Amino acid sequence: MQAPVHHILALTTIVRERVLPVAGTVTARLNQKVSSGDVIAEANWAREHILLDVARALRVSPNAADRLLKCKVGDTLAASAEIAVGKGLFPRSVRAPREGKVVAAGGGQVLMEVGETRLELRAGIPGTIIQIIPGRGAVIQTAGALIQGVWGNGRIDTGLLVSLVEKPDAVLTASRLDVSLRGSIILGGSVKDAETLQAAAELPIRGLIVSSLPPSLLHLAREMRYPIVVTDGFGTMNMNSAAYKLLSTNAKREVTVNAETFDRYTGTRPEVIIPLPISQDPTVPRDVDTFAPGQQVRLRRPPSAGAIGTLVSIKPGLTILPSGLRAHAAEVKLESGELVIAPLVNLEVVG
Amino acid sequence: MPTSLVEGDSLLAVDVGAATTRAVLFDVVEGGYRFVASGQAPSTAEAPFKDVSEGARNAIENLQAIIGRALLNGSRDLITPSQSNGSGVDAFVATLSAGPTMKAVIVGLLTDVSLESARRLTETIYARIVDTMSLNDHRKSEQQIDSLLRVRPDIVVITGGTDGGASRSIQKMLEPVGLASFLMPADRRPAVLFAGNQKMESEIKSLVGSLAPLLHFSPNVRPSLETEDLDPAARELARLFVNVRKKQIKGVDMLDIWSHGHILPTGYAVGRMMRFLSKVYSSTKGILSVDIGASASVISAGFRGKSTLGVYPQFGLGENLPGLLNYTTLEDILRWSPLDIPSDALRDYLYQKSLYPSAIPATKEDQALAQAVSRQALYLAMQTARRDFPRTASTLKSGLLPLFEPILAGGGALSDSNRPGDGLLLLLDALQPIGVTTVILDQNNLLPLLGTAAARNNLLPVQVLDSGAFLSVGTVVAPVVSTTYGAPILRAKLEYDNGTEARVDVKFGSLETLPLPSGTAGKLTFQPMRGVDVGFGPGHGGTLPVSGGALGVVFDGRGRPLNLPADGVRRRELIKKWRWTLGGE
Numbered sequence: 032m033q034a035p036v037h038h039i040l041a042l043t044t045i046v047r048e049r050v051l052p053v054a055g056t057v058t059a060r061l062n063q064k065v066s067s068g069d070v071i072a073e074a075n076w077a078r079e080h081i082l083l084d085v086a087r088a089l090r091v092s093p094n095a096a097d098r099l100l101k102c103k104v105g106d107t108l109a110a111s112a113e114i115a116v117g118k119g120l121f122p123r124s125v126r127a128p129r130e131g132k133v134v135a136a137g138g139g140q141v142l143m144e145v146g147e148t149r150l151e152l153r154a155g156i157p158g159t160i161i162q163i164i165p166g167r168g169a170v171i172q173t174a175g176a177l178i179q180g181v182w183g184n185g186r187i188d189t190g191l192l193v194s195l196v197e198k199p200d201a202v203l204t205a206s207r208l209d210v211s212l213r214g215s216i217i218l219g220g221s222v223k224d225a226e227t228l229q230a231a232a233e234l235p236i237r238g239l240i241v242s243s244l245p246p247s248l249l250h251l252a253r254e255m256r257y258p259i260v261v262t263d264g265f266g267t268m269n270m271n272s273a274a275y276k277l278l279s280t281n282a283k284r285e286v287t288v289n290a291e292t293f294d295r296y297t298g299t300r301p302e303v304i305i306p307l308p309i310s311q312d313p314t315v316p317r318d319v320d321t322f323a324p325g326q327q328v329r330l331r332r333p334p335s336a337g338a339i340g341t342l343v344s345i346k347p348g349l350t351i352l353p354s355g356l357r358a359h360a361a362e363v364k365l366e367s368g369e370l371v372i373a374p375l376v377n378l379e380v381v382g
Numbered sequence: 383m384p385t386s387l388v389e390g391d392s393l394l395a396v397d398v399g400a401a402t403t404r405a406v407l408f409d410v411v412e413g414g415y416r417f418v419a420s421g422q423a424p425s426t427a428e429a430p431f432k433d434v435s436e437g438a439r440n441a442i443e444n445l446q447a448i449i450g451r452a453l454l455n456g457s458r459d460l461i462t463p464s465q466s467n468g469s470g471v472d473a474f475v476a477t478l479s480a481g482p483t484m485k486a487v488i489v490g491l492l493t494d495v496s497l498e499s500a501r502r503l504t505e506t507i508y509a510r511i512v513d514t515m516s517l518n519d520h521r522k523s524e525q526q527i528d529s530l531l532r533v534r535p536d537i538v539v540i541t542g543g544t545d546g547g548a549s550r551s552i553q554k555m556l557e558p559v560g561l562a563s564f565l566m567p568a569d570r571r572p573a574v575l576f577a578g579n580q581k582m583e584s585e586i587k588s589l590v591g592s593l594a595p596l597l598h599f600s601p602n603v604r605p606s607l608e609t610e611d612l613d614p615a616a617r618e619l620a621r622l623f624v625n626v627r628k629k630q631i632k633g634v635d636m637l638d639i640w641s642h643g644h645i646l647p648t649g650y651a652v653g654r655m656m657r658f659l660s661k662v663y664s665s666t667k668g669i670l671s672v673d674i675g676a677s678a679s680v681i682s683a684g685f686r687g688k689s690t691l692g693v694y695p696q697f698g699l700g701e702n703l704p705g706l707l708n709y710t711t712l713e714d715i716l717r718w719s720p721l722d723i724p725s726d727a728l729r730d731y732l733y734q735k736s737l738y739p740s741a742i743p744a745t746k747e748d749q750a751l752a753q754a755v756s757r758q759a760l761y762l763a764m765q766t767a768r769r770d771f772p773r774t775a776s777t778l779k780s781g782l783l784p785l786f787e788p789i790l791a792g793g794g795a796l797s798d799s800n801r802p803g804d805g806l807l808l809l810l811d812a813l814q815p816i817g818v819t820t821v822i823l824d825q826n827n828l829l830p831l832l833g834t835a836a837a838r839n840n841l842l843p844v845q846v847l848d849s850g851a852f853l854s855v856g857t858v859v860a861p862v863v864s865t866t867y868g869a870p871i872l873r874a875k876l877e878y879d880n881g882t883e884a885r886v887d888v889k890f891g892s893l894e895t896l897p898l899p900s901g902t903a904g905k906l907t908f909q910p911m912r913g914v915d916v917g918f919g920p921g922h923g924g925t926l927p928v929s930g931g932a933l934g935v936v937f938d939g940r941g942r943p944l945n946l947p948a949d950g951v952r953r954r955e956l957i958k959k960w961r962w963t964l965g966g967e
Contacts, residue, residue: 181737264734331741374741374742
């Protein structure tokens, strides 16, 4: 049976697409070396529109209004700029209510984009530009450690990793956060309260890696301006041993917390990337595998949800689980030495 | 059935679900169509595959291993037609529910008329309505444009205007749709279904035709103010849904080619089957089908040829699970649990399960949570679907469900269980059927596939239904009564074909069973107490022929509506007792 793969890798080649949410200009060049803070693309983005009914304002037919327009599509207009002027001794006029750009004109109407803001897309991860996506962004390649998570708040940043936990089941509290951590990426355990997230924001930190968050904190976590990656799940869960070992042994290194939203259809996942020097490119990780004895696997659901173990054997036929359900299952030896039976659909290969 | 009536075409049907893809073979056995076997594999609509054909091929390969017959060639292409060496199949059909819930915007003139029809129409596919526009919408055009740009719909469903009636108002309302589409990148523009005033086709083409990547027209859902006819529009919307999916998910186009266009949204295919069955079962009662899976809960009902269909992604058990709390509370879900589980644990479960929709409960605690969530999701889906049942549908008391015969149930939450009693209790709790009805479990999830196959071979669904491919769980007797716990409400006598008989006294608040094995029949005589109604009128008894099933005849004496005790300890004890009565642990 095919097995999904959860990447927790000490050294691998990482290839990531970074694109603008709207069309814009790509400033990066092919083969350019970039650091995480470099701007690689930019765009102007207007969130609001104004539809002006010129024909109605001038009391003329739509065709006549089109002939009276003093602007065309693409024009940038200042606030109060004339858009159209009627005829007669005391002609009526239509003016731009706000500064903006004409995006459509016709049928006696003018549609303007207003409230434009400038978007800058940063590289996010240090590496080499290996592909330009015209008008949208670029593909960046780097090498290093990769730790995938299960939830991210949509932000990205880079900084020095500081571990505040001594074991995978630790809980991070606000009292552990002091000014010496300003600008750091914090490796925390489980976070259980809003004060901890807010204290981290006040320092501010550059990123937070936690094992779990209660669902009640997700709304606040999304509002934080620093990236947050959850490695294991919701509620109170220990950090899986593979992620904990890799992260805690890389403390004091520069890491990128790419807290992308998990999208099962596009494949984007929140992740922590630790760039490492290499003499030759390591292999690109595989995204799918086939279950086989000897594999390191992670349990997605109880019993022992989040635990890492070794797949001992795949049971023949269907197994009746303690829940009463029938499923293809495997015997898994946890790191504690305990043997558990888990349905294959609840397992993912770690690698 | 004489062999001469059957051409002998084998048919392979594939259902691509959110979590699992199933391949099912139907073939002629002893002169009639039979369900032969099914194979399944994890669905592959999601990354890293992003190609549903991979899961379909894997499921077909698993089916090949079971039947010992090649269906795919060395290049993993379908072998068709069937070959003299036994390999291949003659026909292929597919159903599809995988993929992200589509975002739909509905446009109509009047909120209570055309917009309501648009809502009902959109609920026949796997879509969530993210915005509505009508004459009652007081937003400015630019606000509507900004809203459309923000929500980025996949589909816009436009209704409104009787044939030959209003057109200027619809034109006005389409302006924001056209302008917003113009402002979107070409590859993100929404597909459009127009199901309104038929005289406006050319105007619609000029307004949005060049901007919509897909523009479909269907007959008007409201040809006149008093008449609603959703079926032709639902058929067109189903086709549009598949066409949008072809653009969104790789591999759907291949299934479309293999099936020669016989690919339908799974929920719609169930609805089609129910339309067909409601004509076959010409009873005064309705016929009901429920399906609860990762993508959605689907409720379809037929009433003498008229049918309703509701596809509710918001009540699916997969990635949309956290959104369930927009419709219910943790306490309302936990009332169904036989175990004392903290509400925080349930909230964590909903979020964690949404990460892994294909994961299944392995422990008793996880199963208790999964079953409680399934009950509440199905209960909410049923309450939502009831809005659209005909007012003339026969019932025993207003506010309760109409009378149904039979109730067909399927979906992962029901079919994965090893114990039919678990599934039956879930249905009794969530649906709360009344009177006497037969409950049939579609353990192989064949119903949507039969609905799709019907278009290629109208003999096949009838013969497969008659062949015993579905599991008869039993006959349910659910009196309408409300009294004190333990009060006698019903006496019943079951006479078996061999002349023996069994009796039961049903008390309020209890579940009771009388054995009646599958394939056997009996005669059931009721003596309800005063005020108790099983379908013969309050306090009136009668005799009915009943057929057997895995659990025989099940008496649900818990009253309607079902009121669970407020005291948690007592409630959980009762739930455990009810489960034990129906063969659970």
